Amino acid sequence: METIEIIRKRHSVRQFKKKPIEEEKRTELTQLANELSEKSGLNITIVYDDPEGFNSALARYGKFTHVNNYIAVMGKEGMDETAGYYGEALVLRAQELGLNTCWVGLTFNKKVVKRLCHTGEKVFGVIALGYGESQGIARKSKRFEDVTSISGNTPELFTKGVEAALLAPTAMNQQNFVVKCNDGLCRIDTRHWSPYAKLDLGIVKYHFEIVSGIKVFD
Numbered sequence: 001m002e003t004i005e006i007i008r009k010r011h012s013v014r015q016f017k018k019k020p021i022e023e024e025k026r027t028e029l030t031q032l033a034n035e036l037s038e039k040s041g042l043n044i045t046i047v048y049d050d051p052e053g054f055n056s057a058l059a060r061y062g063k064f065t066h067v068n069n070y071i072a073v074m075g076k077e078g079m080d081e082t083a084g085y086y087g088e089a090l091v092l093r094a095q096e097l098g099l100n101t102c103w104v105g106l107t108f109n110k111k112v113v114k115r116l117c118h119t120g121e122k123v124f125g126v127i128a129l130g131y132g133e134s135q136g137i138a139r140k141s142k143r144f145e146d147v148t149s150i151s152g153n154t155p156e157l158f159t160k161g162v163e164a165a166l167l168a169p170t171a172m173n174q175q176n177f178v179v180k181c182n183d184g185l186c187r188i189d190t191r192h193w194s195p196y197a198k199l200d201l202g203i204v205k206y207h208f209e210i211v212s213g214i215k216v217f218d
């Protein structure tokens, strides 16, 4: 399946079936998590068959049910954007494998997940993982012209890259980013500070790059 198709199909899912994830899929995702950890310097750990990570009043308040698997994205202070970028690579691979996900910044059990951190690390975000009760729903989105600033020509696939960026998950669906293109040179910035702005930026950059082939992440 083309990556843009996988991106179009992905929506946040918060209610999961009890169905366990098959061994082959676990092996593949764990291997990818290890590769990405190695490459980025992050600590990306996948936990299977353990509901404790979402066993908290906050998770119930957030209407999460049967989150028995999750991906914890951890690392040293200041690596927020990197965490978003590499975490999203796992989100899209999971989607391709027929699984569902939801990035979570707040509504997980912090005490439990923090135990997975190595010394000096923090938890940037957690990704709920499993077979969704549904495939989720398409949500409201900003438009192309709301998130772009263009002068001169744009490279081929720029428009498709922006479509992918607009379909990226962002905290509270803020879509707090701008894709700039100046005489063919592209970059993506956040518009204003927010607690998850950098994490969101990494996620958005991954979507844009993977579909357009235009490098925007260092």
Ligand SMILES: Cc1cc2nc3c(=O)[nH]c(=O)nc-3n(C[C@H](O)[C@H](O)[C@H](O)COP(=O)(O)O)c2cc1C
Pocket: 010, 011, 012, 013, 014, 062, 102, 103, 104, 105, 106, 107, 125, 136, 137, 139, 167, 168, 169, 170, 171, 172, 173, 196, 199, 200, 203
């Ligand atoms: C960094 C980040 C943090 C998020 N934190 C939460 C959260 O704590 N609770 C929650 O229910 N959803 C959370 N979400 C999911 C967003 O609400 C969701 O991605 C957004 O509304 C867009 O919907 P979509 O993912 O279906 O496209 C988070 C998403 C991101 C990217």
